[in-house]
Amino acid sequence: xxxxxxxxxxxxxxxxxxxxxxxxxxxxxxxxxxxxxxxxxxxxxxxxxxxxxxxxxxxxxxxxxxxxxxxxxxxxxxxxxxxxxxxxxxxxxxxxxxx
Amino acid sequence: xxxxxxxxxxxxxxxxxxxxxxxxxxxxxxxxxxxxxxxxxxxxxxxxxxxxxxxxxxxxxxxxxxxxxxxxxxxxxxxxxxxxxxxxxxxxxxxxxxxxxxxxxxxxxxxxxxxxxxxxxxxxxxxxxxxxxxxxxxxxxxxxxxxxxxxxxxxxxxxxxxxxxxxxxxxxxxxxxxxxxxxxxxxxxxxxxxxxxxxxxxxxxxxxxxxxxxxxxxxxxxxxxxxxxxxxxxxxxxxxxxxxxxxxxxxxxxxxxxxxxxxxxxxxxxxxxxxxxxxxxxxxxxxxxxxxxxxxxxxxxxxxxxxxxxxxxxxxxxxxxxxxxxxxxxxxxxxxxxxxxxxxxxxxxxxxxxxxxxxxxxxxxxxxxxxxxxxxxxxxxxxxxxxxxxxxxxxxxxxxxxxxxxxxxxxxxxxxxxxxxxxxxxxxxxxxxxxxxxxxxxxxxxxxxxxxxxxxxxxxxxxxxxxxxxxxxxxxxxxxxxxxxxxxxxxxxxxxxxxxxxxxxxxxxxxxxxxxxxxxxxxxxxxxxxx
Numbered sequence: 001x002x003x004x005x006x007x008x009x010x011x012x013x014x015x016x017x018x019x020x021x022x023x024x025x026x027x028x029x030x031x032x033x034x035x036x037x038x039x040x041x042x043x044x045x046x047x048x049x050x051x052x053x054x055x056x057x058x059x060x061x062x063x064x065x066x067x068x069x070x071x072x073x074x075x076x077x078x079x080x081x082x083x084x085x086x087x088x089x090x091x092x093x094x095x096x097x098x099x
Numbered sequence: 100x101x102x103x104x105x106x107x108x109x110x111x112x113x114x115x116x117x118x119x120x121x122x123x124x125x126x127x128x129x130x131x132x133x134x135x136x137x138x139x140x141x142x143x144x145x146x147x148x149x150x151x152x153x154x155x156x157x158x159x160x161x162x163x164x165x166x167x168x169x170x171x172x173x174x175x176x177x178x179x180x181x182x183x184x185x186x187x188x189x190x191x192x193x194x195x196x197x198x199x200x201x202x203x204x205x206x207x208x209x210x211x212x213x214x215x216x217x218x219x220x221x222x223x224x225x226x227x228x229x230x231x232x233x234x235x236x237x238x239x240x241x242x243x244x245x246x247x248x249x250x251x252x253x254x255x256x257x258x259x260x261x262x263x264x265x266x267x268x269x270x271x272x273x274x275x276x277x278x279x280x281x282x283x284x285x286x287x288x289x290x291x292x293x294x295x296x297x298x299x300x301x302x303x304x305x306x307x308x309x310x311x312x313x314x315x316x317x318x319x320x321x322x323x324x325x326x327x328x329x330x331x332x333x334x335x336x337x338x339x340x341x342x343x344x345x346x347x348x349x350x351x352x353x354x355x356x357x358x359x360x361x362x363x364x365x366x367x368x369x370x371x372x373x374x375x376x377x378x379x380x381x382x383x384x385x386x387x388x389x390x391x392x393x394x395x396x397x398x399x400x401x402x403x404x405x406x407x408x409x410x411x412x413x414x415x416x417x418x419x420x421x422x423x424x425x426x427x428x429x430x431x432x433x434x435x436x437x438x439x440x441x442x443x444x445x446x447x448x449x450x451x452x453x454x455x456x457x458x459x460x461x462x463x464x465x466x467x468x469x470x471x472x473x474x475x476x477x478x479x480x481x482x483x484x485x486x487x488x489x490x491x492x493x494x495x496x497x498x499x500x501x502x503x504x505x506x507x508x509x510x511x512x513x514x515x516x517x518x519x520x521x522x523x524x525x526x527x528x529x530x531x532x533x534x535x536x537x538x539x540x541x542x543x544x545x546x547x548x549x550x551x552x553x554x555x556x557x558x559x560x561x562x563x564x565x566x567x568x569x570x571x572x573x574x575x576x577x578x579x580x581x582x583x584x585x586x587x588x589x590x591x592x593x594x595x596x597x598x599x600x601x602x603x604x605x606x607x608x609x610x611x612x613x614x615x616x617x618x619x620x621x622x623x624x625x626x627x628x629x630x
Contacts, residue, residue: 034315035315035317035318038315038317038318039317039318039321042318042321042322048421049322049336050333050336050337050421050424051337051421051422051423051424053318053319053322053323053333053337054337054421054423054424054427055423056318057308057311057315057318057319057423057427058308058423058426058427060311060315060318061252061255061304061307061308062304064252065252065255065256065259068256069108069111069256069259069260069263072107072108072110072111072260073104073107073108
């Protein structure tokens with residue numbers, strides 16, 4: 001009985017850390033990803049600069065929402081990190097390449 | 100996160116909705132009242148009754164007052180009483196405090212027969228109530244922008260995850276099972292959400308777009324540089340305002356601005372002028388921008404740009420510009436509903452009420468779902484559970500009492516009280532604070548019933564207090580066809596009835612529960628015996 005209780009407490013602690021971690025990744029990681037994708041869009045869209053900026057502006061909250069939803073829907077924690085870090089680094093590289 | 104995609108989304112929906120639910124409730128209630136902001140303005144300034152005045156006289160009075168009051172300003176704006184949004188002639192002026200920073204705005208309502216400020220009680224009016232939905236109160240915009248922006252982002256996530264959670268969108272459209280406890284709350288939550296989903300999504304997304312420069316400034320910054328001036332340059336470029344000049348060294352007197360509105364009316368027709376904006380008044384490079392009425396969701400309008408020192412027409416701006424800006428101006432216009440006539444305005448209001456009900460029922464659902472388990476605990480419900488319950492009572496019922504108190508303060512505070520308009524707000528938030536603390540000292544069911552009754556009584560009393568203090572009672576208003584006052588009274592009474600019905604229902608349930616335990620005990624004995 002005692003060990004059972006202990007393990008369920010451990011589970012709860014782990015669960016709480018996971019929730020905290022996912023929130024952090026969703027908010028901060030999602031934001032970084034959104035900014036990176038938006039800067040990429042303003043460089044890549046073949047329209048006037050001000051229009052490209054506005055288009056990226058309009059899309060930003062949709063991108064952010066999708067990123068957040070994705071963070072909470074992925075099952076394994078590791079997959080999550082790779083996904084976000086990978087896509088952000090990819091965008092940064094494309095950006096540097098464009099410039 | 101959880102085992103399945105849908106379960107994860109249900110979890111996300113629950114918690115994103117809960118943590119900011121009360122702020123969103125406040126935003127929805129005050130924002131929704133904003134659909135009738137100018138009508139509430141008129142109710143809160145009962146001593147001035149809007150009179151039709153020729154536009155030339157209004158522009159003349161405004162120019163006279165602005166010359167006295169704000170000669171060195173960067174920009175003046177004049178709002179003649181040509182549309183619903185300005186029942187009184189209004190002027191604003193923007194002055195530079197520090198170079199590169201946002202301008203400081205002054206504002207006045209003007210009596211166009213004397214060119215002096217309108218003689219009325221100091222009140223925040225419906226405008227202030229409406230402004231609270233994006234600026235809150237007692238904090239600078241730099242803080243409230245973040246608070247509201249983050250809460251709105253939570254709401255957007257809650258909406259999308261909520262839609263994913265609900266697989267039976269079509270069935271939900273027709274499903275409501277009343278008097279079934281948790282089931283009914285869930286049905287109500289879902290049926291209203293499905294019904295108003297396009298509105299709900301639009302209002303949230305466009306609400307967020309208002310905070311673009313706060314929440315994600317990096318994108319304009321990366322392309323144009325940061326700061327107010329660079330943002331202005333981006334806006335001008337996007338709106339194709341090529342006529343814009345910098346301030347000149349020399350000064351020059353303004354021409355009579357009513358000449359310019361006369362020219363605009365000649366081109367567009369009578370009553371078509373919405374605003375007149377003057378850049379660098381008194382400067383050699385002074386320009387006047389005359390804008391046309393808003394007739395569609397597209398809130399950018401046709402503009403005539405004049406040289407404000409000699410009246411020469413410099414440019415004719417089209418309402419539509421680059422596609423992304425036109426799109427932006429259209430969806431923002433949908434949010435603000437400036438174009439809406441009466442029928443559409445009421446539809447907006449009802450959709451907003453549905454939004455209030457969705458948020459409120461969501462908050463209640465969280466409690467109802469967890470209550471049975473919480474009540475079984477030996478040491479009573481958790482702190483978190485009691486906190487949510489208390490906030491629910493103090494917000495869902497209490498906020499309405501506070502808003503009623505704001506209206507009472509408008510009628511009952513002495514007219515010559517110093518900073519009277521601020522006291523109206525102090526009264527509102529003191530009452531709200533009391534309403535939030537009340538559930539701490541009372542059992543939760545009692546707190547609900549008591550606050551609902553107080554809300555009902557307050558809204559029933561409002562028309563009475565109004566009649567006593569202004570002499571404009573409901574019967575007289577109806578006879579005279581004064582729909583601003585009659586409408587306010589009628590909506591007040593309807594609100595009172597709604598709260599009274601809710602209070603009665605809760606009381607009935609409490610009585611049933613009081614007699615129920617005996618029965619269940621007997622049942623249990625019977626069951627045990629038969630086992």
